[in-house]
Amino acid sequence: MSGAEEREAGGGGGGPAASSSAAPASSASPGGLGEAGGAEEPGALLGGARQHGEAGGDPDAPPKKRLRAAGAGAGGPESAAGSVKLEERLYSVLCCTVCLDLPKASVYQCTNGHLMCAGCFIHLLADARLKEEQATCPNCRCEISKSLCCRNLAVEKAVSELPSECGFCMQQFPRSLLERHQKEECQDRVTQCKYKRIGCPWQGPYHELTVHEAECTHPTKTGNELMEILDEMDQSRKKEMQLYNSIFSLLSFEKIGYTEVQFRPYRTDDFITRLYYETPRLTVLNQTWVLKARVNDSERNPNLSCKRTLSFQLILKSKINSPMECSFLLLEGPYDDVKINPVIYHFVFTNENNETDYMPLPIVDSVECNKLLAAKNINLRLFIFQIQK
Numbered sequence: 001m002s003g004a005e006e007r008e009a010g011g012g013g014g015g016p017a018a019s020s021s022a023a024p025a026s027s028a029s030p031g032g033l034g035e036a037g038g039a040e041e042p043g044a045l046l047g048g049a050r051q052h053g054e055a056g057g058d059p060d061a062p063p064k065k066r067l068r069a070a071g072a073g074a075g076g077p078e079s080a081a082g083s084v085k086l087e088e089r090l091y092s093v094l095c096c097t098v099c100l101d102l103p104k105a106s107v108y109q110c111t112n113g114h115l116m117c118a119g120c121f122i123h124l125l126a127d128a129r130l131k132e133e134q135a136t137c138p139n140c141r142c143e144i145s146k147s148l149c150c151r152n153l154a155v156e157k158a159v160s161e162l163p164s165e166c167g168f169c170m171q172q173f174p175r176s177l178l179e180r181h182q183k184e185e186c187q188d189r190v191t192q193c194k195y196k197r198i199g200c201p202w203q204g205p206y207h208e209l210t211v212h213e214a215e216c217t218h219p220t221k222t223g224n225e226l227m228e229i230l231d232e233m234d235q236s237r238k239k240e241m242q243l244y245n246s247i248f249s250l251l252s253f254e255k256i257g258y259t260e261v262q263f264r265p266y267r268t269d270d271f272i273t274r275l276y277y278e279t280p281r282l283t284v285l286n287q288t289w290v291l292k293a294r295v296n297d298s299e300r301n302p303n304l305s306c307k308r309t310l311s312f313q314l315i316l317k318s319k320i321n322s323p324m325e326c327s328f329l330l331l332e333g334p335y336d337d338v339k340i341n342p343v344i345y346h347f348v349f350t351n352e353n354n355e356t357d358y359m360p361l362p363i364v365d366s367v368e369c370n371k372l373l374a375a376k377n378i379n380l381r382l383f384i385f386q387i388q389k
């Protein structure tokens, strides 16, 4: 589709490698927007992720470790170079001490100054509430709560100044400017023909847009041809409206529950380990649930394919007295900017049949999916609507 997807394929070997600990994915996929994983990579900034094989010795070591190793001049062939760029050193200083990612939104700190991104902070509080314990800082064990911790604006601003890579043209920009660049300025961003409104399906990089529009055949179509195209567009519009109407009618159900969910990366124990995601147990509608997700439906080598998808399943962990018929929905959460399309799923949970099949997570495209994989934890919001007869 876009130039960006071709580059994903070219990067090779970029599958995220996360471990079951809090260690971050060490080799961010090159197609990702370099939001965090890619940026922590010592090699990534030196001219594209292609170099990451050579960077910092053990490619599976967490970035923090590799950074230190490189800084100390220990081992690797790059140690001769000695110095690590300032922004790379800052990544390890400004990252969240829980997920080791660069925070995307608010940053909180414990009374001893340990930094936590909003997603991790809220999760620590929520986990503690579920276990009926006092939440503590994972670094120094001091008590944390919304009133004990404060935001650290200096860190938030510093992070927004750090360079980040455009997912289309691979150039570096301060994080704070990246969104505008990708939306409005990048010459390689994916654009659509201005005659899309009368049915032209073309999309491609911005720098090819003028040439296409000059030779686009759509403006010369006759009224009758346009009527057909408009009919088709009416149909898809109608489908969209149906979706929104069903969401609105779900909202008037008596029993609705929702919660923030954080998919965390794990590796299977297979000979060739596979990446999968799982959320901590969550309570919605007085039942305990878990969500699992996998990459490219667990195909053997997802890093060899340029198309990235995630699929997920919802599992009911508690025992129930009678079948529970539910509609459910995954949407963007409050602490992340995942682009996900609303899709309503439906399932009747019983004690014997307590997990849904794997269903595609409706992420808008592969670029967005890589961005999620690079960021390690995936924060979404789950809604469950119980259907009562």
Ligand SMILES: [Zn+2]
Binding pocket: 096, 097, 098, 099, 100, 101, 116, 117, 118, 119, 120, 121
């Ligand atoms: Zn975090």
Ligand SMILES: [Zn+2]
Binding pocket: 110, 111, 112, 113, 114, 137, 138, 139, 140, 141, 142
């Ligand atoms: Zn602390």
Ligand SMILES: [Zn+2]
Binding pocket: 166, 167, 168, 169, 170, 171, 181, 182, 186, 187, 188, 189
């Ligand atoms: Zn760009």
Ligand SMILES: [Zn+2]
Binding pocket: 193, 194, 195, 196, 200, 201, 202, 212, 213, 216, 217, 218
């Ligand atoms: Zn066109």
